[in-house]
């Protein structure tokens with residue numbers, strides 16, 4: 001066996017994140033790890049990569065027992081890890097990022113030419129194209145992902161851990177990555193893949209280990225299992241299909257008129273966009289990420305000030321308003337990047353939970369500390385946010401649990417309008433179902449919701465109307481109750497007519 005982890009336990013104080021876990025990896029195997037948010041997947045892999053030290057248990061690589069104090073030790077043993085969040089230097093080139101730390105040098109310092117050649121050779125060998133001389137900041141997320149993998153390969157890894165690699169990728173990029181994973185395995189590399197997407201598991205994995213509450217609930221051969229069994233092992237119950245209710249369209253809440261935004265180089269990133277979101281309605285925006293969705297959201301929220309056109313919320317113009325004034329006018333926002341915009345990771349769950357509430361509760365005269373604490377504790381229970389307490393720091397939460405906290409906070413604002421971008425990114429299938437139910441409940445109470453998601457299945461499941469965005473333009477509108485995945489995909493690829 002290439003890798004054998006035996007009886008691995010990891011405790012944080014009284015909390016057991018991993019309990020007596022047995023996990024093994026064969027040469028040339030793709031082994032998927034699945035499980036609910038907070039089940040302990042990342043923790044297990046952080047121990048393999050030398051970022052955490054097990055409380056007890058043993059790890060053997062190629063039959064030899066090892067103990068790692070740092071990722072450096074793990075790398076020296078041929079183990080590489082690509083994290084849930086990329087760790088690249090945006091202002092460096094692709095080649096520089098890949099070779100950094102182990103770069104080829106000559107008498108006059110860093111050998112750029114050689115680095116570029118090595119990166120080219122590596123990317124050809126494994127069929128993962130990257131532009132070596134481009135800056136990272138100019139690369140799409142799919143390219144950045146390939147860079148992270150190439151970086152690991154450059155360091156000679158033959159055990160490659162990928163922690164939710166497809167969470168931020170477009171459907172085409174996901175396909176490319178899955179192909180690359182298969183090709184790596186066929187060339188003798190061994191892959192550990194953490195993902196919440198069970199169809200990806202069924203496509204590439206040889207074996208699957210399911211974790212639940214820090215324990216292994218099963219290790220299965222892909223050929224002996226199916227999506228239903230895996231979900232049951234993960235969640236411990238059957239999932240119910242969502243039944244979409246009748247349209248409830250009420251009065252207009254958000255109006256966007258002729259909105260345009262210039263990007264770098266004068267090319268519009270949002271181009272003459274017009275739409276309305278009504279009370280009791282979920283309007284979905286579908287599109288391959290990078291087609292202006294981010295800029296559209298940021299201009300509505302007042303985070304990108306310079307634009308032409310008009311945006312109004314319940315009749316109040318939002319132009320030239322500060323983000324907090326826009327929130328007061330009735331907007332809540334689940335941002336697409338929970339680390340950059342959604343949370344302060346060195347603050348507590350409580351602090352993160354009450355962000356934005358201080359103002360409204362202060363209106364009552366005093367800050368009701370107890371009321372705020374009770375409120376956040378209530379969400380922890382309702383959304384099943386796995387945390388030792390509300391005084392835990394946010395960075396100790398698993399990715400999906402932090403996402404649940406942000407969604408809970410924004411829904412609790414009970415605003416007439418909610419923008420929710422990638423609301424279920426990184427959350428497990430049970431939590432996804434729960435969040436979808438909560439969004440539908442808000443709609444039923446008359447809330448107006450703008451849903452921006454790169455998950456087409458999510459947009460189709462929840463939206464009353466779907467607007468397709470392509471190169472900053474709304475290129476089509478379809479009825480969410482009748483739309484098909486094929487029709488929307490076609491529009492997403494640019495095959496549509498202008499809207500309005």
Ligand SMILES: Nc1ncnc2c1ncn2[C@@H]1O[C@H](COP(=O)(O)OP(=O)(O)OP(=O)(O)O)[C@@H](O)[C@H]1O
Pocket residue numbers: 012015017035036037038039040041042043044386387388396397398399400401426428
């Ligand atoms: N440094 C830490 N201190 C305290 N608790 C921690 C720490 N790191 C992780 N945990 C806890 O351990 C549990 C497992 O976390 P982990 O990140 O492994 O989950 P996960 O399975 O990767 O979940 P997700 O799917 O949401 O990424 C979580 O409840 C988390 O809060």
Ligand SMILES: [Mg+2]
Pocket residue numbers: 041042043084163398399
């Ligand atoms: Mg994780």
